[in-house]
Each structure stands twice: as structure tokens, then as C-alpha cells.
Amino acid sequence: MKRAIVFTGGGTAGHVTVNLALMPRFLRDGWDVHYIGSERGIERELVAGVPQATYHGIATGKLRRYMDWNNAKDPFRVVKGVWQSYRLMTAIRPSVVFSKGGFVSVPVVAGAWLNRIPSIIHESDFTPGLANKLTIPMATKVCTTFPDTAEHLPPNKAVHIGAVVRExxxxxxxxxxxxxxxxxxxxxxxxxxxxxxxxxxxxxxxxxxxxxxxxxxxxxxxxxxxxxxxxxxxxxxxxxxxxxxxxxxxxxxxxxxxxxxxxxxxxxxxxxxxxxxxxxxxxxxxxxxxxxxxxxxxxxxxxxxxxxxxxxxxxxxxxxxxxxxxxxxxxxxxxREPKREPLQQLYELICETARSR
CATH class of the missing domain: 3.40.50.2000 (Glycogen Phosphorylase B;)
Incomplete structure (x- = not known):
């Protein structure tokens, strides 16, 4: 039986690019690759460039820091998204979930946590974004781009990976x-x-x-x-x-x-x-x-x-x-900047987390 992995992340291209760098490696190694994103977000268009991956659209709300009438409706969308994610996890039965962040990732990581499926989050910025802050308590590991980001994370979860650059x-x-x-x-x-x-x-x-x-x-x-x-x-x-x-x-x-x-x-x-x-x-x-x-x-x-x-x-x-x-x-x-191989390191961490389930 093929191992399965679920990727998530969206809202902007920046929340998808790392996933696009990783997905071909898992496909080459025979994994069943799925992507859970929003129903009409930019991630659907970008992931279409990887036809071997199966895309699933879910309901999601936007995590706003300003007054907007949609703020009253979005919690219900998030709850619906969690339920959809939970059912998808039950059907796909992935070994691991990898989240790049963005508001769509919140119900996906929650759905994985409810199914006791390990999830790995990648935080690109110097300090964690709101979506990642909400999902960090449910995550197994949190990978960072900047070494100083670890100061904002639980010590047992932080892993400094560096920047993942598309090959x-x-x-x-x-x-x-x-x-x-x-x-x-x-x-x-x-x-x-x-x-x-x-x-x-x-x-x-x-x-x-x-x-x-x-x-x-x-x-x-x-x-x-x-x-x-x-x-x-x-x-x-x-x-x-x-x-x-x-x-x-x-x-x-x-x-x-x-x-x-x-x-x-x-x-x-x-x-x-x-x-x-x-x-x-x-x-x-x-x-x-x-x-x-x-x-x-x-x-x-x-x-x-x-x-x-x-x-x-x-x-x-x-x-x-x-x-x-x-x-x-x-x-x-x-x-003069230190040379790293973050893509390989991240790939190995995901595989190790999947094996330890």
C-alpha cells in the first residue's frame, strides 16, 4: 500500500512555493500526494501544475486583524473546514501532514490532530504568523527559516531548517x-x-x-x-x-x-x-x-x-x-552566508515523522 502525505497552505503564493518544491520528491518516491487548500484560492491554480497530486478544496475563513462583516461568518466556515478536513484525513489516511501556513492550514492541521496524524509546520518568517500560532499546539514539529524564530516556539518542537528554495x-x-x-x-x-x-x-x-x-x-x-x-x-x-x-x-x-x-x-x-x-x-x-x-x-x-x-x-x-x-x-x-541543504533536511524530517507514527 502506498504511503500518503497531505500538503496544505495558501492565501498567497508564498504559502505554496515550499510545498511545490517538496511534492515532486515524494511523487518520485512513490508517495500518494494530496493537497488540501481553499476552494477558490491561488493555491488551487498553482498546484494544478503538479497533475499527479490530488487537490481537495475546503471551506475556510480569513484570519483578519481589522473590522469586517465577514469576521462574523468566518468562524462557521472554519468549523466547516475542520469537519471537511477530518473526513478527508479519515479517507486518505496520510502518514503525515505538512503545512506551509496561511489561513487554510488551520482547519487542515486541526483535522489531522483529531485523527492523531502527525503534522509538521514550516514557518518562513522571523516571527510566527497568526495561522501558525493557532496550529503550533497541534503540531509535532515546527521548522524555521530564521534561527532566531526558535525563541518564539516550544523548545521541543523547533527545528531550524533554513530556507527551502525551489530547484x-x-x-x-x-x-x-x-x-x-x-x-x-x-x-x-x-x-x-x-x-x-x-x-x-x-x-x-x-x-x-x-x-x-x-x-x-x-x-x-x-x-x-x-x-x-x-x-x-x-x-x-x-x-x-x-x-x-x-x-x-x-x-x-x-x-x-x-x-x-x-x-x-x-x-x-x-x-x-x-x-x-x-x-x-x-x-x-x-x-x-x-x-x-x-x-x-x-x-x-x-x-x-x-x-x-x-x-x-x-x-x-x-x-x-x-x-x-x-x-x-x-x-x-x-x-559569506552559511551553506545549507534545507530541502533535503526537511524531506528527511517529514519521512522520519511519518515512519515514527
């Missing part, structure tokens, strides 16, 4: 990335990413200074769904709402990167030795996790940070120029 990112080719954008080799490439949902503030700052930026750079702008501006396109400025399979080639072609400070993305830039300017989500839009992530990278000399509160077209232009001028310094700092 396909290392297979990108700059030639393909340049050809995709019709760029030349003789002018540096600036890649700007606002997260899977895009960023209106970053988009506006780029377009305000587009003429000045394109004097120095060819720009690849991942602007988010519905945020492209056809009137702004030029030979040196290419917009994409979102990319998946093309991202490794675009990263290979990039000389410097501007991004939000989601943990998965910034560790990918680190692994690829890409000098980065980070614009973390402000406290008005988040719990401050990206601010902590960015500050950790800035303190280690491997990134520059521009707070959104000071973001204008002018400050953006100045920061990008400084990043490019000092790019060699950031690459040297990234070269």
Missing part, C-alpha cells in the same frame, strides 16, 4: 529571459516584484520615474493581476501581471531585484546571489513580519531596505541606483 530556480537561463522581454545583453536588467497580488505603491513609484529608470535599466515589472498599464510599455520596460514557469529565466537575466520582503522570495534571491532592494509591507497592511525579515537581511549586509512610508518615485530611483552601484558589495556578503 527549478537554479535552472534559469539569462538568454531565455532576455529573449522573452526582447532585451539586449549590453544594458543591466532590473526585476521588480510586488508579490503575487502586486503593489500599487511600488507600481506607481516605477511609473513616475520610468524615463529616468530606463536611461540606466531594462525593467521587468511583475505588477500583479489587473495592474498592467499598456500606455507605459516601452522597449526597455516589460510588464507581466504574474509569471510562473518563466520566473527562473527572468531571475537569471536580472542584475538587481526590487521586491516585497516575503521570506520565500528574499531567500530565493539570496540563493541566486541577486542584490536586492526590499520594500516590506508596512504595519498598516501586515503584522510586521516583512519588516522583521527585511531588517534581518539589512543587518547582515545582504539587502538594502526602503520603507514604504518613505517610498516615492524620487526615493525609489535613488535607492535603485545606489543598489546597482554597490551590487558587488552585496554579492560578496551573500557569498
Amino acid at each position: 527549478e530556480l537554479f535552472r534559469g537561463e539569462a538568454v531565455r529571459g532576455l529573449a522573452m522581454c526582447d532585451f539586449v545583453r549590453t544594458k543591466p536588467v532590473l526585476l521588480v516584484m510586488g508579490g503575487s497580488l502586486g503593489s500599487q505603491r511600488i507600481n506607481r513609484a516605477i511609473r513616475e520615474e520610468l524615463d529616468a529608470l530606463t536611461e540606466t535599466f531594462q525593467i521587468v515589472h511583475l505588477c500583479g493581476k489587473g495592474n498592467a498599464d499598456p500606455s507605459a510599455s516601452t522597449r526597455a520596460y516589460r510588464q507581466f501581471e504574474y509569471v510562473t514557469d518563466e520566473l527562473p529565466d527572468l531571475l537569471a537575466a536580472a542584475d538587481v531585484v526590487v521586491s516585497r520582503a516575503g521570506s520565500n522570495s528574499i531567500f530565493e534571491f539570496l540563493a541566486l546571489k541577486k542584490p536586492m532592494l526590499l520594500i516590506p509591507l508596512p504595519l498598516s497592511q501586515s503584522r510586521g513580519d516583512q519588516i522583521a525579515n527585511a531588517e534581518s537581511f539589512r543587518a547582515r549586509g545582504i539587502a538594502e531596505v526602503l520603507p514604504e512610508e518613505t517610498l516615492t518615485g524620487e526615493t525609489f530611483l535613488r535607492a535603485v541606483r545606489e543598489l546597482y552601484v554597490n551590487r558587488a558589495r552585496y554579492v560578496e556578503a551573500m557569498e
